[in-house]
Amino acid sequence: MPHNEQHHTERTGWLRAAVLGADDGIVSTASLLLGVASAHAAHGGILLAGVSGLVAGAMSMAAGEYVSVSSQADTEKADLALESQGLEADETSEREELAAIYVKRGLEAKLAKEVAEQLMAHDALGAHARDELGISETLKARPLQAAFASAVSFMVGAAVPLLTALVVPYRSLVDFVAGVSLIFLAVLGGLAARAGGARVIVGALRVLLWGALAMGLTAAAGSLFGSFV
Secondary structure, eight states, X not given: OOOOOOOGGGGHHHHHHHHHHHHHXXXXXXXXXXXXXXXXXXXXXXXXXXXXXXXXXXXXXHHHHHHHHHHHHHHHHHHHHHHHHHHHHOHHHHHHHHHHHHHHTTOOHHHHHHHHHHHHHHHHHHHHHHHTSOOOTTTOOOHHHHHHHHHHHHHHHHHHHHHHHHHSOGGGHHHHHHHHHHHHHHHHHHHHHHHTTSOHHHHHHHHHHHHHHHHXXXXXXXXXXXXXX
């Protein structure tokens, strides 16, 4: 009976964008709320800043992720086009190049040549894309998917401190926003580490540390510069 393994690399595309978006949503929105609150702004002004940060942050994440992953996709397309030209111009040399790759990976020369011939007979460009360029369907760049995942996850993350600021009393806003946000950051870091096959504690502490640092510095900046406004 075949043994089907679920590898963690299959999740890297959407996992990276989703975790980055949610983490940034919590950290940036919570920091923004704490900074404005530390400057002694009114409750309505704090919430307005949070909503503005949510919308701006989600669009910024989507645009940044789309541009970044699109650049990767463009590079992949250019490399595939170049490889396709090489196959049309000199298929024999390309076959020898592929065989040499397999030899470096541990196959005997005769077997490497046979493998290269069979794979190229089945899908020449696919074989070179996967084994020479490192481009596979699993790790292929998907700009729209990455942009959508980043925007949605950012909004979900940003909703955590924003809803907290909405329901808690004004006098307790700083403590509750900071506390709830840090708890969710720790949970998010742990879940991301587990999904990626890493240690849960390490993932949680890593996110928690940077989140606390960002919130603390922003609150300090709001308290400092708020006295001059």
